[in-house]
Amino acid sequence: MLSRRSNFPRRGPVSERIFGRAYAEAEHGGTWLAAGLFAIALFLFIVSLSVYDITKPIRAQTLLAAGIVSLTDIDRTLEKNVPALREEARTSDEENLEVPGYPLPVTLSRVEALTADIPTIRALVLDRSAKLVYATGLEAFDETGEQSADLFSVSSVIRELVGFLTGDAHERARWVVLASLVIATITGAATLALNRGFARFTSFGLAVLLASAPGYFVARGGTYLVDRFGSDDPFVTDLQVIVQAMLDVPERNFLIAGSLGLIIAVAGRFFGLVANRFFSDESLDPVAYDTGPT
Known part of the structure; x- marks a missing residue:
């Protein structure tokens, strides 16, 4: 009579386990690299898009x-x-x-x-x-x-x-927007492809959040400082108006992107937990039946 364990193949040699683990670690490192590059490209995209928006005629x-x-x-x-x-x-x-x-x-x-x-x-x-x-x-x-x-x-x-508010700056920003969008699209797709299951959405959302948070806090902090810097000098008052209007654009763009990233990350984590809890196929994993030599 065949044992329960005999229905599944035995583990491979030690060398296969070592190379398999090395491959898994390399794959894991690749996902983080792709996510990091995606965050950088997305940050540049949002900055250049904000400049493009500010410099519209x-x-x-x-x-x-x-x-x-x-x-x-x-x-x-x-x-x-x-x-x-x-x-x-x-x-x-x-x-x-x-x-x-x-x-x-x-x-x-x-x-x-x-x-x-x-x-x-x-x-x-x-x-x-x-x-x-x-x-x-x-x-x-x-x-x-x-x-x-x-x-x-x-x-x-x-x-x-x-x-800074010129047509030339507007045209330069246009090309940076296009280039950073292409890079962000490629690295974003790589981030999704290199991860598995719902973890891909969590990694994608966290990368978006990572790209958005610094820009938002810098823009928000700048707006706060400008608001706190009061003066009766008309030059300073006009400067405040210009700076506030310019900072409003990246602050809004980074806030929108960060909010979407947070929603995607939380949703990916939530559905991943639900899938692991109710739809786990761990009991069918051959390794679970291979308890080693008896």
Whole structure:
């Protein structure tokens, strides 16, 4: 009569066990490597996507307008120079006129200069200034190439932020988004393929959470610090508005990604426990019947 143990093959030689264990360890290391690369690629994707979103024309030009208000002191400039602009419009044959004393080469038509009130002129000048700076960058402020600013001044910080919000930055971010998306897709698929059962979803979700948590806390911390940094200086106030608006985008994107990663990881772990509890086939494992020589 055959014993229960005889229905299953015996274990292989010692060498097979050793190589089998080494293969299992290598496979386990490969899953962690794939998950780590996926987390890095996903982090770069979210960062570049946030930059791409921030530098979209409509959003960027809105932020640029806030920065230009501080950098050009537009209200005082218009109050002082609109009378001269209107006088020039009445006496000149030019169809387009630059605003006197304004640091950007923005023009108004003769009709606009003669008929528009100061708030309307302000809106027109700001809109055209934002479009100009978005297209050309900080060079729009410096036709001579000789301008400079104190490195640690608030106006210098605003200038750098304004210089970041350009069409060129938008195009560069587009290519980084595409490249990081391809890499994240490949490494994400590898993370799923190298794991087994519901553990693949747990590993995938944890990698997404790992990629999202640092970015979210940095953006959130930056927003908190900006909110706490109060000042009566209009330059600082404008800087706060710009920085907060820029940080809102990555904070939102990292929060969404992190929430999805947490949900996937928890769901994978939960369904894995359920499967092990109610659908385990451990009793059919041949090793369970191989108790060794008797």
